[in-house]
Amino acid sequence: MSVPGWVQDAIFYHIFPDRFYNGDPDNDPPNVQPWGSPPTSWGFQGGDLRGILYKFDYLLDLGINAIYLNPIFQATSTHRYNTTDYYKIDPKLGSKDDFNALLEHAHRNQVRIILDGVFNHCGRGFFAFNDILENQEHSPYREWFHIKHFPVNAYSWGETTDYTGWWGMKSLPKFNTQNPKVRKYLMDVARYWIEQGVDGWRLDVPNEINDDSFWADFRQVVKADNPEAYIVGEIWEADSRWVGQGHFDGLMDYPVMKALVGLFASNTHEVALFAEKVERLLSYYPHENAFAMYVPLGSHDTERLLTRLGNNLDKTRLAFLFQFAYPGAPAIYYGDEIGLTGGKDPGCRGAFPWEELNWNSELRDYIKSLVSLRKQHPALRRGDYVRVENISNPTCYAFIRKTFEDQVLVIMNASATEQTVHIITYEIGWEEGRRLTDLIHPSMHTIITNHTIEVTLPAWEGVWLA
Structure with missing residues (x-):
């Protein structure tokens, strides 16, 4: 199983779109919160695709050459993991033309973009689930989800006893991916966006679709259109199954992140144990997959790095030093390079402070030098x-x-x-x-x-x- 050759040379920048930059206030939703307000799980702050385009020179100056975007399809939440239309850019982020302009500008500057694919579940406003709410047992889409009994009520309080939702959440009805019509719909979505020019998929909770044939089909569909498309799965524990049977090119390497942060945060100096963990993690995977891992130090699902390390800048710099020398594609979570802090979700999803006086410019310059050196030295990449x-x-x-x-x-x-x-x-x-x-x-x-x-x-x- 071949993996995209470019991933070993990739340096990712991970963007949570609502909190990066507001490039078009005209698409702001009603009651948008002021930029830089304390982050909440429900309050939009107006970041959008045009904002990413307007700040693209900042990304180029940092030196990154790949972008991972959290979900951008139509949804009702700030995180957009409750998709209502997989073929439509969320109007709060802009239009398809805005996305095309961003993608074209990125490619013109040799920067790739991968999208967040949420194929395990959708939002309550998704057309098929909405049809069930309207027509109940008479809906032609009743087999698209895991309906336990009728009537289905998606807005009652309590657990989802009438249908299966991700982690029991009524707002996230789980697809029945054993249904051929559901499978075809999701494969068509995956194919469509690759045809539009995106460079790959980051797959949300793919282990929840515990079906080897589904992911084998997904890989075949994506690679048929673009053999160099990158498929990376959000798997939180080391597990070679997900790269060993024609599934994904790589995984989000949360285990090495946890090992590194654990070493630095504990002050136990268990270096030998850490070194053994690193070697064991690398040995889990075939060589080409180990070198195609997406290596984060933080994300929209974790505390920010500086916060996890007790606001210790020395530890933070050392963590980046390790990350940029380690096999795989290093990933910078937006704002970590300027010392942005924040606790667990939603605290880790704060707005990027564009006034430079609020930056730790020394940290940014340090990371910028690591980016440059990794590009200069093949040994650090390959x-x-x-x-x-x-x-x-x-x-x-x-x-x-x-x-x-x-x-x-x-x-x-x-x-x-x-x-x-x-x-x-x-x-x-x-x-x-x-x-x-x-x-x-x-x-x-x-x-x-x-x-x-x-x-x-x-x-x-x-x-x-x-």
């Missing part, structure tokens, strides 16, 4: 991952990314105090007397002496040596 065993300090972690032409040694101090590290170079293969430079801080050098690399690192600091 190189094999090799853990360094001969390291003297148990609070430090080191690994190599290497190709035939390029090698980068990553060393991290995962402790709250300064640490000196000695690494024997035999397993690396670097010659005696070689002068190494930290790619991130080019004024820092070290020379291999007695087949040993010696580096002193401040607390929560790391280097990329080459």
Whole structure:
């Protein structure tokens, strides 16, 4: 099973559309909240597709080359996971012309866009479910969902006893994907947007459609139109099943995110345990899929990175240093690069503060340099991952990314105090007397002496040596 070659070189930027930028106030819904209001699960703030287009130079300056958009199809909520029309751009985000303009501008600048596909469930306003509400047992769509009994009441309080909703939610009726008509409808949706030029799908809760044949059909439909389309699944635990049988190219690598944040947040310095987790996670998947994982440090479903790390900027920088050296496609959740904070949903979905005085510009410049260096060094994108065993300090972690032409040694101090590290170079293969430079801080050098690399690192600091 081949995966798109471009994913290894991708640097994603994840946008929650309602909170990025309001480029067209004319499409704002009634009672739109002021930009920057405390985020709520129900209050729109007016972000839209034209806003992304207007701020595209910001994204290009950061250096990203791929965008993942949370749902953009017609829906009634800010998150839009309750789709009512899969073929229509939500008018609160703009028009199909606005989407086409964004997609064309992105492609003109060699930036790819993947969409959020919600195929397990829909909103109550979806035409087929609405027909059931109107016609009850006489509806021709009664087999499109998991109806337990009639009458169906989608707006009564309490659990969904009359039909199945995702996590019991009445607002999210679950599709009956065993129904051939439902399956055809969803496959047609997937095909349509690929035909429109989108570069792939991020699949919401695909494990809820626990049917290998459905996802095999989905892959066949998508790849038939664009073999280079990227299919990535939201699977929260490590599970090779989802990439091993013709399903997805990669998964959202939440396990490595949780391991990294856990290491930094706990202050237990269990570096060896973390290193073993990383190796185990990489070993779960075939090589090409491991290198096609979508690697986040946060998302619309988690606390923001800086918040999870106790507002510690040193830990935050080190987390990004690891992310951009790790196999897979690193993903920046909008605003994390400027130090945006926020707790769990809806706190993690705050509006982007466009006044630069509200940015942590130092953090943004640091991440921008990591983006640039990853682009410059093939080893950081496509190189094999090799853990360094001969390291003297148990609070430090080191690994190599290497190709035939390029090698980068990553060393991290995962402790709250300064640490000196000695690494024997035999397993690396670097010659005696070689002068190494930290790619991130080019004024820092070290020379291999007695087949040993010696580096002193401040607390929560790391280097990329080459």
